[in-house]
Amino acid sequence: MAGKDGRLLRLYEELLEQSGPQECNKAWPRNEKRAGVAWAKPCWWPADSRFEVVVGALLAQNTNWKNVEKAIGNLKDADSLDAERIVSMRKCSLEKLIRPSGFYRQKAKRLKTLAKSFLVFESRGSPPSRDELLAIDGVGKETADSILLYAYDIPHFVIDAYTRRFCKCHSLLESKEYDDYTSYFEKALPRDVALYKEYHALIVEWGKAAGRMKRAD
DNA sequence: GGCCAGGACACCA
């Protein structure tokens, strides 16, 4: 572990001890219909398929996860949580289904574009690169890293509002640059998908608990 | 009624 930030690892161990593992290692059935990279369901990220992770990553932008769950629930109820269905359905119909997630007009347009790209990645049988994701309208760095880590098991540490808050609270780092956080975490931690998922999940749960405590004051 | 929540992008100086 030479060269790695011991403090970040110690904080990880503390969170793990306090909250327990957020992500189990159990391999789930490969339930993707199409060819592609093997899909093992991540337990912490609530999704039944790779495409559901992709949809969740986009819909979660600047909104509460409960609103995302409602939108995804609507898609499931309409039997429309499927890339081909989303590509082919009318935009106004998609808007109605994802309305609870907020910014629904913008997200419906972007979701259709993302679903089209998803089909390309699946049909060629290889995961997207980060640059390919970033070239898609509505996919920024956080969304791209969430998709790579949770949908494709590619080690990119996800920097979200909770991660920034965690770094600030523990006086680790404070910056406006996304890449500053990325390089901090990825230099300090061993490059490991399970570790990245678990650490991010623990940070999110830490952030939610901190938020609840703050509101209770 | 106001604030916040697992962002991204366009526009302007």
Place this chain on the structure above:
DNA sequence: TGGTGTCATGGC
């Protein structure tokens, strides 16, 4: 390059 406005719902 940095700041600001826009997109919008739902829970507390």
